[in-house]
Amino acid sequence: MTVASGDFPPLIRWHVHPDAAALAGPVCTRILAVARQAIAERGVFHIVLAGGNTPATVYRSLARHQEDWRNWQVYFGDERCLPVDDPERNSVMARDAWLGQVDIPESNVHVIPAERGAAKAAQAYASVIAAARPFDVVLLGMGEDGHTASLFPGQPHDGCEPVHAVHHAPKPPADRVSLGECVLNDAQVVLVLITGGAKHAAVARWKAGADLPVAHLHGRAGVDVYLDAAADCGAATD
Numbered sequence: 001m002t003v004a005s006g007d008f009p010p011l012i013r014w015h016v017h018p019d020a021a022a023l024a025g026p027v028c029t030r031i032l033a034v035a036r037q038a039i040a041e042r043g044v045f046h047i048v049l050a051g052g053n054t055p056a057t058v059y060r061s062l063a064r065h066q067e068d069w070r071n072w073q074v075y076f077g078d079e080r081c082l083p084v085d086d087p088e089r090n091s092v093m094a095r096d097a098w099l100g101q102v103d104i105p106e107s108n109v110h111v112i113p114a115e116r117g118a119a120k121a122a123q124a125y126a127s128v129i130a131a132a133r134p135f136d137v138v139l140l141g142m143g144e145d146g147h148t149a150s151l152f153p154g155q156p157h158d159g160c161e162p163v164h165a166v167h168h169a170p171k172p173p174a175d176r177v178s179l180g181e182c183v184l185n186d187a188q189v190v191l192v193l194i195t196g197g198a199k200h201a202a203v204a205r206w207k208a209g210a211d212l213p214v215a216h217l218h219g220r221a222g223v224d225v226y227l228d229a230a231a232d233c234g235a236a237t238d
């Protein structure tokens with residue numbers, strides 16, 4: 001595991017909220033604050049979006065704001081190799097919950113062309129990503145096995161490869177495209193959203209120092225983990 005600065009373990013800041021609904025507001029506020037500052041300073045804000053279901057509440061919260069969306073550049077941390085409009089696509093979830101509700105230019109939303117197959121999509125996206133780094137915010141989730149994006153336990157990748165073609169993923173679909181560890185960490189702000197008692201075991205393993213893909217996150221200034229009580233202490237699952 002490479003740590004950005006020094007050999008000490010990554011700086012992880014744990015933000016526990018009572019439930020998933022209580023988590024969306026603070027995360028949305030944090031993203032908007034970073035975006036407004038980036039746009040004020042450099043005229044542009046680069047964000048990498050998380051897939052899965054957890055971030056949907058945050059995306060719906062973002063959709064309720066009037067922002068300078070023309071200066072937002074949106075990327076994806078991973079994508080499932082499914083048809084473009086498949087409801088299981090991470091890009092479709094983000095569009096339906098947020099991006100399709102605001103006036104962000106379509107050219108600002110850089111979808112991973114995963115419908116072309118993992119290898120071709122990874123190769124194509126590598127050049128898109130190269131022009132966008134470093135990111136202002138990388139938003140990620142975590143699976144019950146400690147995966148993040150489409151970096152799964154037991155599936156080693158070349159740490160220097162910016163975008164991976166993923167096959168045999170244990171979470172369907174088997175074929176995916178994922179940003180690599182080095183790219184996910186190339187951000188001033190890394191936010192990980194985790195909710196639900198089903199994630200508690202992986203959170204506990206992460207805290208205990210297990211070598212999980214999510215534990216390889218360090219960002220340029222540490223990682224902020226936003227989780228609900230169920231994920232943090234295994235309270236009654238929802």
Ligand code: 6PG
Nearest residue numbers: 051052053054141142143148149
């Ligand atoms: C995906 C996601 C994946 C997700 C976690 C958590 O394509 O599935 O990128 O990494 O973030 O599996 O998923 P949930 O938020 O649905 O629990």
